[in-house]
Amino acid sequence: MKESFLPKPLLFKEWKEHRWWILSAFLLMLYGPFSHLLTFVQQSRTGNSQAFILWNFLAPIVYKLQYSPAASGHPVSNAVISGDVAVSYFAPVVAMGLTIVLVSADRNKGSLWFTLSFPITRSSLLRVKLLLSATIVLTAFLLNFLLLAIVDHASGNPITFIALLEWLGKNLLISGVFMATGLACAAVIQAGLLTAFSAILITAFPWALGLSVVRSVPVSIGLSMHPSTHPGHAVSHGHLTTAQHLSTILRGLSPTSYFSPDVGFGGSFQNDKLILSVSAGHSMNFAVVIWFLFLTALFAFIGFRAYLAAPGENYSRWIQLEQIQPWYYFSLIGAGSFLIINAMTASNTHLSHTPYVLTLYWFILWAGFSLLAAWLQKYLQSRFSPS
Known part of the structure; x- marks a missing residue:
């Protein structure tokens, strides 16, 4: 008999075993918008109520900033907002964590062999896990979007x-x-925390490479508030050097470059205009969208193939696929080298703004540590291996 695309017993099993992880991830992804809404409801509605909704609910979610009203009160409610929309760093990391938990929990608990003893395939098991994770993430974002749209309409549509x-x-x-x-890392790495750490390192590598070319590059955008008779505008930063352009491009290849912090910067009225700076990272153009779609497809393919090829139960080493193990250790040495170089040059202002020098130091230290590690491994093998 042909196997179902989504076997109901597998769905029930995944929900029964991981329901608390699923519910926790779902609530964490909804925490930001609903906490802002709760704060808005609890606070007294003084002054302009539409502006109050704008600055206490919409702006903290969409632009990830919090404005403390000046003595003159809230900005006018018939204002328009312009600037790149910020990406929350919290929800994508929670989504990654949920995927890692669902994919690796069975193996880490030693129950994968029991699941696979039933007439099901590994591909079906992984398909159920991924669709369940994707459904939870999509549902949470759609609820966030619906809440945003409702409050935006109630405040007079200040955000389009x-x-x-x-x-x-x-x-x-x-x-x-x-x-x-997270799927690609969870398929080959045993420990859950090490899996999450590795996934973040992989996604942040282009950002780290760009940072090592030029440490300080102006990528923040300006968020402007104007009366409705004046269009909003983003603050420009002028001409960038070739090295700064390269650094910006490299950072833009990393999804971590589009995160925005929760803390913003408030300003005061000057000439009927309020300008706020929000660190929304880079602007996402069509080429970046294609690049991220490619990365998603590539890592999903790697994760799927690795999950099917990894041993069912293997507690002898952290890395499930032996051929990947040397490359993984090499990447950890690279991450450590980057942190060391940045720590050594943190107080050197001249060096921090010298193009390409930090990258050169990074790769020299990376190569040196890698050669030392390889020599040490060979020495220990020859010293302690049985004759």
């Missing part, structure tokens, strides 16, 4: 519907990259 759709699309795209990377 296209901007809200852009917020949803960017967050789903970045979450997809993180989930695919």
Whole structure:
């Protein structure tokens, strides 16, 4: 008999075993918008209520900033907002964590052999896990989007519907990259925390490479508030050098470059205009969207193939696929070398702004540590291996 695409027993098993992880991830992804809504409901509605909704609910979610009203009160409610929509760093990381838990929990608990003893295939098991994870993430983002749209309408539509759709699309795209990377890492790495750490290192590598070329590059955007008779605008940063352009491009290849912090910067009225700076990272153009879709497909393919090829039960080493183990250790040495170089040059202002020098130091230290590790491994093998 042909196997079902989504076997109901597998769905029930995944829900029964991992329901607390699933519910926790779902609530964490909804925490930000609903906590802002709860704060808005609990606070007294003084001054302009529409502006109060704008600054206490919409702006903290879409642009990840919090504005403390000046003595003159809230900005006018008939204002428009412009600037790149920020991506929440919290939800994509939670989505990645949920994927890692669902994919690796059976193996880490030693129960994978029992599951596979039934007439099911590994591909069916992985398909159920991934679809369950994707459904939870998509549902949470759609609820966030619905809540945003309702409150935006109640406050007089200060943020366009296209901007809200852009917020949803960017967050789903970045979450997809993180989930695919988490899948690839969870398929080959035994320990859960090490899997998450490795996935973050992989996604952040282009950002680290760009940072090592030029440490300080102005990528933040400006968020402007104007009366409705004046269009909003983003603050420009002028001409960039060749090295800064290269650094910006490399950082833009990393999904972590599009995260935005929760803390923002408030300003005061000057000439009927309020300008706030929000670290929304890079602007996401069509080429970046294609790049992230490619990364998602690539890591999903690697994860799927690795999950099918990895041993069912293997506690002798952290890395399931032996051929990947040397490359994994090599990448950890690279991450350590990057942290060391940045720590050694943190107080050197001249060196921090010298193009390509930090990258050169990084690779020299990377190569040196790698050669030392390889020599030490050979020495220990020859010293302690039985004759």
